[in-house]
Structures are given as structure tokens and as C-alpha cells.
Amino acid sequence: MSQYLFQQLVNGLSLGSLYALVAIGFSMIYGIVRLINFAHGDLVMIGAFSTLAMIAVGVPWPLILVFVLMIGAVAGMLIESVVFRPIRGAPQVTGFIATLAVSIVIQNSALLLLTGQQRNFVFPAFMRQRVPLGGVSASLTDMVIICLTLLLIAILFFIVYRTRLGTAMRATAENLMAARLMGVSVNRTILAAFAIGSALAAVAGVFWGGKFGQIDPLLGFVPGLKAFVACVIGGVGSLGGAMLGGYILGLAEVLFVGLLPQELSGYRDAFVFLLLIVILLVKPSGLFVRHVEDRA
Amino acid sequence: MLEVRGLDVFRGATHVLKDVSFNVARGELAALIGANGAGKSTTLLTLSGLLRPRSGLAVMRTEGGEIDLTRASAERIVRAGLIHCPEGRQIFQSLTVAENLAMGAYTRSRREEIAAATAEVHELFPILKERASLPAGSLSGGEQMMLAIGRALLASPKLLLLDEPSLGLAPKVVETIFDVIARLKAQGVTILLIEQNAVMALEIADRAYVMENGRIVLAGAGRELMDNDRVRQSYLGVPL
Amino acid sequence: MSKTVPDETPLPIRGFAAAALVAAAAAAAVWLAQASLSDYVVTLLAVLFLNAALAVSLNFTNGFTGLFSLGHPAFMTIGAYVAAILTFPERRKGTMLPGLPEFLATTELSLLPAILIAGAVAAVVALIVGFPVLRLRGHYLAVATLGLIVIIQSLATNWDTITRGGSGLSGIPRLTGIWWAFGFMLVVIAAAWRIKFSSLGRAMMATRENELAAECVGIDTVRVRMLAFVLGAFFAAVAGALLVHLISVVTPRTYSVLLAFNLVVMVVIGGSGSIIGAVIAASAITVLSEALRPVEESVGLYGMSQVIVALALILVLYLRPQGLFGSGEPMIVRRLFGGDRFGQTP
Ligand SMILES: Nc1ncnc2c1ncn2[C@@H]1O[C@H](COP(=O)(O)OP(=O)(O)OP(=O)(O)O)[C@@H](O)[C@H]1O
Ligand SMILES: [Mg+2]
Numbered sequence: 001m002s003q004y005l006f007q008q009l010v011n012g013l014s015l016g017s018l019y020a021l022v023a024i025g026f027s028m029i030y031g032i033v034r035l036i037n038f039a040h041g042d043l044v045m046i047g048a049f050s051t052l053a054m055i056a057v058g059v060p061w062p063l064i065l066v067f068v069l070m071i072g073a074v075a076g077m078l079i080e081s082v083v084f085r086p087i088r089g090a091p092q093v094t095g096f097i098a099t100l101a102v103s104i105v106i107q108n109s110a111l112l113l114l115t116g117q118q119r120n121f122v123f124p125a126f127m128r129q130r131v132p133l134g135g136v137s138a139s140l141t142d143m144v145i146i147c148l149t150l151l152l153i154a155i156l157f158f159i160v161y162r163t164r165l166g167t168a169m170r171a172t173a174e175n176l177m178a179a180r181l182m183g184v185s186v187n188r189t190i191l192a193a194f195a196i197g198s199a200l201a202a203v204a205g206v207f208w209g210g211k212f213g214q215i216d217p218l219l220g221f222v223p224g225l226k227a228f229v230a231c232v233i234g235g236v237g238s239l240g241g242a243m244l245g246g247y248i249l250g251l252a253e254v255l256f257v258g259l260l261p262q263e264l265s266g267y268r269d270a271f272v273f274l275l276l277i278v279i280l281l282v283k284p285s286g287l288f289v290r291h292v293e294d295r296a
Numbered sequence: 297m298l299e300v301r302g303l304d305v306f307r308g309a310t311h312v313l314k315d316v317s318f319n320v321a322r323g324e325l326a327a328l329i330g331a332n333g334a335g336k337s338t339t340l341l342t343l344s345g346l347l348r349p350r351s352g353l354a355v356m357r358t359e360g361g362e363i364d365l366t367r368a369s370a371e372r373i374v375r376a377g378l379i380h381c382p383e384g385r386q387i388f389q390s391l392t393v394a395e396n397l398a399m400g401a402y403t404r405s406r407r408e409e410i411a412a413a414t415a416e417v418h419e420l421f422p423i424l425k426e427r428a429s430l431p432a433g434s435l436s437g438g439e440q441m442m443l444a445i446g447r448a449l450l451a452s453p454k455l456l457l458l459d460e461p462s463l464g465l466a467p468k469v470v471e472t473i474f475d476v477i478a479r480l481k482a483q484g485v486t487i488l489l490i491e492q493n494a495v496m497a498l499e500i501a502d503r504a505y506v507m508e509n510g511r512i513v514l515a516g517a518g519r520e521l522m523d524n525d526r527v528r529q530s531y532l533g534v535p536l
Numbered sequence: 537m538s539k540t541v542p543d544e545t546p547l548p549i550r551g552f553a554a555a556a557l558v559a560a561a562a563a564a565a566v567w568l569a570q571a572s573l574s575d576y577v578v579t580l581l582a583v584l585f586l587n588a589a590l591a592v593s594l595n596f597t598n599g600f601t602g603l604f605s606l607g608h609p610a611f612m613t614i615g616a617y618v619a620a621i622l623t624f625p626e627r628r629k630g631t632m633l634p635g636l637p638e639f640l641a642t643t644e645l646s647l648l649p650a651i652l653i654a655g656a657v658a659a660v661v662a663l664i665v666g667f668p669v670l671r672l673r674g675h676y677l678a679v680a681t682l683g684l685i686v687i688i689q690s691l692a693t694n695w696d697t698i699t700r701g702g703s704g705l706s707g708i709p710r711l712t713g714i715w716w717a718f719g720f721m722l723v724v725i726a727a728a729w730r731i732k733f734s735s736l737g738r739a740m741m742a743t744r745e746n747e748l749a750a751e752c753v754g755i756d757t758v759r760v761r762m763l764a765f766v767l768g769a770f771f772a773a774v775a776g777a778l779l780v781h782l783i784s785v786v787t788p789r790t791y792s793v794l795l796a797f798n799l800v801v802m803v804v805i806g807g808s809g810s811i812i813g814a815v816i817a818a819s820a821i822t823v824l825s826e827a828l829r830p831v832e833e834s835v836g837l838y839g840m841s842q843v844i845v846a847l848a849l850i851l852v853l854y855l856r857p858q859g860l861f862g863s864g865e866p867m868i869v870r871r872l873f874g875g876d877r878f879g880q881t882p
Contacts, residue, residue, distance in 0.1 A: 036675035036678070087853055087857075090853070093602075093675075094857055096675045096678060097800060097804060097849065098850060100797055100800070101797075101801075101846040101849045102846075102850070104797055104842060104843075105843050105847060105850075108843045109843055111839040112838065112840060167391065167395050167398060167399060168399070170388070170390065170391060171391060174390050177382070177386065178386040178387070179388075179399070180345075180371075181344060181346070181370070181380050181386075182374065182402045182403075182447075182451070183370070183374030183402050184399075185369075185371045225682060225683065225686065228679045229683070232676075266690060266694035267691075269686050269690055270686060270687040270690040270691065272683075272686075273680075273687050276683055277665065277668050277669065277683065280669065280671070280676075280680065281667070
């Protein structure tokens with residue numbers, strides 16, 4: 001394989017990793033409360049900025065990752081219990097508007113605190129070296145992002161498919177009433193879904209900063225929307241689908257920029273949504289794993 | 297064991313249960329029969345904490361103590377041993393059969409106990425063991441009903457609420473289900489059974505209640521009600 | 537005195553007379569305002585009228601038909617660029633937009649045809665986009681229309697020859713004034729009122745309440761949704777066009793997602809589907825954020841007013857999710873202009 005192609009592949013996979021992390025949490029939350037969480041992308045921003053703060057006070061990197069997971073989880077639980085729980089059971093649109101409002105509050109509070117200026121975000125120097133891989137090489141940052149993402153996804157799948165909590169989460173997602181009759185505390189299960197999903201998004205924020213080198217308070221908007229696109233590609237409500245959708249989207253985006261003439265690369269984000277509309281046009285419902293949209 | 301006094305329940309603006317009172321004694325099998333829309337399922341949902349009454353009293357007394365069903369959370373009610381096997385089975389279609397049973401045991405933590413209870417259910421319904429790793433949605437209607445009952449049993453019920461367990465099933469399967477109900481009763485489980493199939497229900501019931509338009513209109517021993525003219529006409533299809 | 541108004545005549549004679557009277561009174565007020573108040577206040581009033589028109593036009597989808605669209609800024613951007621290019625003085629086009637195709641480089645239209653063309657272009661885009669997107673339920677549509685904003689913004693940023701890229705177009709002739717804004721608002725309100733209390737309006741609301749039932753009584757729900765979406769897009773584009781001829785610049789970021797959010801807030805607070813509600817909420821929010829601006833500037837807390845607006849919305853969702861008027865209109869207004877209780881939430 002040529003160095004150029006390999007480079008693009010690694011780049012696409014690491015970008016896809018970011019999307020997958022955000023999309024999985026997004027899908028998890030959607031699956032359990034049927035809510036498109038608009039504020040989900042903003043957790044990416046929160047993760048990135050808390051990392052910046054921790055770098056500034058000299059927290060070692062492995063601890064940073066752990067703390068970011070915790071910060072994301074706490075933020076997610078806070079949002080769920082303060083804003084979403086009181087309106088649970090309201091029409092879908094109400095929930096959607098509320099998540100939009102939360103997103104606006106988070107973004108503008110961040111603007112208030114941090115101003116809108118771009119800030120440099122640097123991984124430690126050794127991350128910038130290149131790893132030789134039999135004739136070709138890849139950036140260590142990308143490799144670390146890819147591997148850590150796979151690790152996190154493996155842990156997540158273990159939790160969801162092999163533990164009591166995970167079984168309860170899947171049961172609640174499918175049939176809320178029956179889950180309550182089993183003695184499942186729905187509040188706690190939903191809280192757990194928000195915590196896990198948000199933690200993943202926050203970690204994606206660390207990677208986002210490391211990959212692109214600059215962060216600002218509005219950076220969460222685009223990954224939040226793309227997570228939705230990834231979910232649609234892979235089948236809304238399915239975790240495996242969200243993950244696959246994330247990787248497909250990452251690779252497609254890199255391919256788009258890599259293969260088409262330079263002048264078109266500015267249309268990168270437009271391309272993603274055009275893709276969404278095309279998918280919806282060609283297979284408006286076929287891509288959705290779960291057909292039963294409405295739950296009483 | 298279960299005492300219900302003057303229960304009034306609204307769903308939306310509809311006054312569904314009106315001043316409902318009844319008792320179920322320990323070890324007893326009580327049947328609640330009535331036409332469609334009478335409010336039977338609503339009664340059970342209220343007892344298991346999913347609906348809240350506007351007024352009235354509902355308590356369950358066990359060795360463990362007394363629990364106010366109108367206030368306690370659904371979770372606490374399950375932990376206290378009141379298990380509701382809902383209308384329409386409501387199994388988790390995307391989970392495997394084994395996972396469904398595990399969900400039944402959600403409030404229990406001792407592994408050996410759960411394993412033993414699972415083995416018991418497997419003995420009662422061998423098909424559930426055969427299909428353990430298949431998604432529950434792939435089971436037939438009868439098998440799904442067995443799974444729903446097995447799932448309820450895994451919670452180790454002290455008081456079991458069964459909402460139309462024979463609905464839409466072939467006569468043979470209905471027989472199996474009723475055999476199991478009789479066995480549970482013999483084991484000392486207190487049962488409140490809702491049935492469309494009034495004959496079978498009244499036959500095995502120690503006590504029965506008839507509900508019409510959200511009110512209990514008749515009460516008595518199972519056999520006794522079978523001889524009641526009104527019941528015979530409305531629910532047993534016997535002309536006067 | 538008031539008999540029930542027959543459904544076929546949404547605006548009875550009395551209604552027309554009343555409407556004309558109210559419009560005349562309002563026009564007199566506008567004339568007075570224009571004559572006596574500072575330029576700043578007059579411009580603010582014009583913006584307020586345009587916001588009210590935008591909120592009312594968002595009601596076609598989000599209120600009447602129950603389609604949750606966030607696409608208004610996309611259509612406004614389309615309208616703004618199309619109209620600006622059309623009205624731009626021919627002699628300055630050479631320096632500003634040297635790459636413009638011949639037929640555009642030599643046209644210079646006056647405002648009215650320009651905004652009509654702008655509206656038509658947006659309507660065509662809505663028609664094309666609506667085809668796949670309107671089949672989606674609830675939040676799918678919302679995200680797809682947000683995606684449309686991203687697409688349009690990146691077109692505006694990258695299609696340099698037409699749009700001048702990220703720096704946008706400046707020096708757009710200041711052809712709009714308070715009268716244009718006022719007149720446009722009246723047109724939108726009248727159109728919305730007529731539609732709401734017509735059979736089309738009833739079809740829209742039936743589609744909103746229960747799509748299946750609506751189809752059962754013979755309503756072509758696909759067509760109804762499309763009409764609502766296209767109408768909303770048309771008015772949004774005209775409003776977008778008028779606004780840039782007031783502030784005389786347009787960039788790809790002039791109309792952003794934040795604007796979509798604020799319009800949704802107006803509709804929700806006014807009551808989804810309520811025309812008068814949308815007008816009142818739009819006026820209140822425009823005045824409020826303008827009043828907060830000096831406060832923001834003096835304490836250096838930019839973004840504060842937006843946080844307040846969002847928190848206010850969350851509060852409304854908790855306390856009065858149906859908004860000011862539900863989906864109905866206040867009684868006095870119905871008395872005056874006609875219109876039944878249809879759509880009023882019980
Ligand atoms: N979610 C709901 N909202 C409002 N009313 C409801 C709801 N569910 C049921 N009802 C009404 O409550 C009444 C009692 O319903 P319930 O399900 O308890 O009847 P049932 O006796 O179990 O009937 P069936 O034999 O058909 O199961 C009915 O009139 C029904 O229309
Ligand atoms: Mg029932």
C-alpha cells in the first residue's frame with residue numbers, strides 16, 4: 001500500500017473513531033429515552049476544555065483521561081436530572097426543544113467564560129512522532145486515538161451486553177413499562193445511559209483537540225450533528241450501527257477531501273449532510289434497525 | 297395479605313376505578329373477572345405502582361412487614377414480593393430468553409438462589425431451556441407466555457398478579473398455563489388472576505370478584521359465583 | 537351579536553373591515569414612530585416586524601402542520617444572497633463580484649422583483665429538499681433541516697464567484713425601511729390567518745394531530761406538508777432578503793443556527809400554531825434582547841442574553857408547555873377578524 005493511501009486510511013479511521021465515540025453515546029441516549037440529544041455534541045467541547053484546564057495545572061495524561069470520563073459522566077447526569085427528567089413523558093418535540101435550549105445555554109455560558117477565541121491544544125511532544133509500520137508510517141496521535149477508542153468501545157459493549165446494568169438498559173430501552181415491573185429503577189438506568197454516553201463524548205473531546213490542535217466553545221456543534229448522521233447510516237438506536245456509521249462517515253469524509261479537487265474540500269461538511277439527505281432519499285427507512293419508532 | 301379499600305383511579309380525565317375494595321388472603325387464589333374495559337388491568341397497574349390512585353388504600357402484608365402500594369415506588373413493590381405479569385406478555389423481544397429470565401431476577405442478588413430458581417422454571421417450562429440463547433421475539437405466542445410467567449416466577453413472588461395469561465392461546469397451551477397456576481398455588485404463592493376465560497378461572501379460584509364499569513359488583517367463593525345467575529349469563533355464556 | 541362564522545368564509549366582510557381598520561391604525565402608529573423617533577428605534581422596529589413575520593412563517597411548519605423544521609436560516613440565506621446580487625448596482629458589480637456570469641453582472645433589479653425571485657428560488661430549493669426530508673418524523677426532520685443550514689452556509693462560503701466567500705457582500709443598497717418590514721409583516725400575518733382558517737389549514741392541523749386519520753379522510757398529507765414547508769421557505773427567504781437590504785451586509789454567518797433557535801423560542805412561547813402568539817412573543821423577545829444588549833456590553837458578558845432566552849424557554853416548557861395561547865388565537869382577535877375556535881387546545 002502506498003504511504004499516501006495508508007495515511008488517508010489511518011486519518012479516516014481516527015476521524016471515524018471520534019464520530020463513533022460521539023455517535024454511540026448519542027444512540028444510547030436515543031435508544032432509552034427516544035430523545036435526540038442536541039446538547040450531546042457540547043460534551044465534546046466540555047471534554048476538550050476540561051483537558052486544557054488540567055494540562056494547565058499539570059495533571060498527568062493518564063489521569064486526565066480518567067478525569068475527563070468522570071467530568072463527562074457528571075455533566076451528562078446533571079443535564080438529565082435537572083432538565084430532561086422533569087419533562088420526561090412530554091411530547092417528543094418538547095424534549096427536542098429542551099435539548100436545543102440546553103445546548104444554547106452550554107455554548108453561550110462557555111462563550112461567557114472562555115470568550116470565542118480559538119485556543120491551542122497540544123498533546124505531549126512524543127505524540128507527534130510517527131510510527132513506522134513495515135514500509136509505511138502513521139502518526140502516533142492517530143494510532144493512539146484509534147486504539148483507545150477500540151478499547152473504550154470494547155468496555156462499553158461489555159457493559160451493555162454482559163452486565164446486569166447493561167441488560168437493564170437494553171430492557172428499559174425496549175419496554176419501559178415491563179422494565180419497571182421487573183423492579184428496574186428507570187431513573188437510575190436512564191441516568192446511567194446519560195453518564196456513559198456523555199463520558200464517551202467528553203473523551204472524544206480530548207481526541208478532537210489533539211487531532212485538530214485548536215478548540216473553541218462552539219466546536220461541539222458539528223460533531224453533534226455528524227453523530228446523528230452516523231446513527232442514520234448505521235441504524236438509529238443500535239450501538240453497533242452507530243459505531244459502524246461513525247467509521248464509515250470518517251472514512252467517507254477523508255476520501256471526499258482526498259480524492260476530489262482542492263477547491264471542493266471546503267464543502268466537506270456540506271458533503272456529509274448531502275450524504276444524509278441522499279441516504280434518506282434512497283433508503284428512507286430501510287437503514288433504521290428499529291422500526292417501532294413510537295413507544296407508548 | 298392484600299387489602300384494597302375505596303380505590304379511585306383516573307386515567308387522563310377518565311374515572312376508571314370507582315371505590316374498588318377487595319381482599320386476597322394469604323395462600324389464596326383470587327380471580328377478578330369482568331368485561332373488556334371494566335378496569336381489571338388498571339387495578340393491577342395501580343397495585344404494582346405504575347398508576348397512582350386519586351384516593352383509597354391498598355396495602356400488602358407479608359412476614360417482612362406492611363407496604364403501602366399507593367405510595368411505594370414500583371421498584372420497592374417488586375422487592376416486597378408483589379410481582380405483576382402484565383397483559384399482552386410484554387417480554388423483551390430483543391433480549392434472549394435467558395436475559396429475559398435474568399431480568400425477572402433483577403431485584404435479587406444471590407447467584408445460587410437465582411440459579412436454583414432458573415432451574416425450577418426450566419423444569420416447569422423445558423422449552424425455555426432449549427431456547428435460552430435465542431431472542432425472545434422469535435418464540436411463539438404460547439412460548440412467550442411461558443417466558444412471561446417464568447420471568448415473573450424468577451422474582452420469587454409472594455403475591456403474583458396475572459393479567460389474562462390465557463389470552464389468544466391454543467387450548468392445550470391454556471391447559472399447561474392453568475396447570476402451572478395450580479402448582480404455584482399448591483406451593484403457597486398467593487395469586488390474583490384476571491381472566492376472560494371465566495369458567496376456568498372460577499373453577500380454580502378460592503374467591504372471585506366481578507368488576508363492571510370500574511366497580512366491584514359481586515364477590516364470593518369461586519364455585520358460588522359459578523352458580524350465580526348474573527355471572528352465568530354475562531360471563532359464562534349460559535342462557536337463563 | 538356574534539353568530540358562528542361559516543367555515544367557507546374565513547374573513548367575512550366584518551373581518552375585512554376590522555382588518556383594514558387595525559392595519560390603518562397600525563400604519564398610523566408606524567408613521568408617527570417614523571416621524572418622531574430616532575433612526576435607531578425605527579430600525580429596531582423594522583427588525584421587530586421582520587422577526588414577527590419570520591416567527592409567523594415558521595408556524596406554517598412548526599405550528600400548523602407539526603413539522604419541526606429548523607431550516608429558516610438556510611432559506612433566509614438563500615433569499616439574502618439572491619436578492620442582494622439582483623439589486624446590487626451594476627456599475628459596482630465589476631469590482632465586488634468580478635466573476636459573476638454575464639446575465640447576472642448586467643442585471644440590476646428594484647427591490648420588489650428581487651425579493652420575489654429570492655422567495656421563489658428558496659421555494660424551489662424547499663421543494664427539492666422537502667421531497668426526501670419531509671417523509672421524516674419529528675427530530676429527523678429537525679436534524680436534516682439543520683444539515684441544510686450547514687450545506688447552505690458552506691455553499692455561501694465556498695462559491696466565491698457568486699458570494700464573495702466568507703467575507704460576504706457589503707454595501708448592499710439600503711432599499712428596505714420600516715414600511716417594507718411593516719407591509720411584509722401584514723402580508724405574512726394575513727396569509728397565515730387565511731390559511732389557518734381555511735380547509736388547507738384544517739388539513740394541516742389534521743396532519744399534525746393524527747396523520748393516519750387525516751389520510752383516512754382523504755387528506756394528501758404529503759402534499760400538505762410540502763405546501764407548509766414551501767410556503768414557510770418562501771416567506772423566510774423574502775424576510776432574509778428584506779433584512780439584508782436594511783443592514784446592507786450579508787455573510788454566510790448572518791443567519792445561523794442560533795437564529796433558528798430563537799425563532800423556535802418565539803413560536804413555542806407564543807404557542808405553536810398561534811399567529812398572534814408568535815407576533816407577541818417575537819416582539820417581546822426582540823425588545824428584550826435589544827434591552828439587554830447595553831447591559832451585556834457594560835459588564836462584558838457577551839452571550840448572557842442568549843443564555844437568559846434559553847433558560848426562559850426551558851422554564852416555559854416546564855410551566856406552560858402549550859405557550860401563551862396554545863395553538864389558538866385570543867378570543868377578541870377571533871371576534872374581530874373571524875375564524876372559529878379550530879385549533880384551540882381544550
Ligand atoms: N392509557 C389510558 N388512558 C386513558 N384511558 C385508558 C387508558 N388505558 C385504559 N383506559 C381506559 O380505562 C378503562 C379500563 O381499562 P382496562 O385496561 O383496565 O380494562 P380491562 O378490564 O383490563 O379490559 P380488557 O379486558 O380489555 O383488558 C377503559 O375504559 C379504557 O378505555
Ligand atoms: Mg386488561
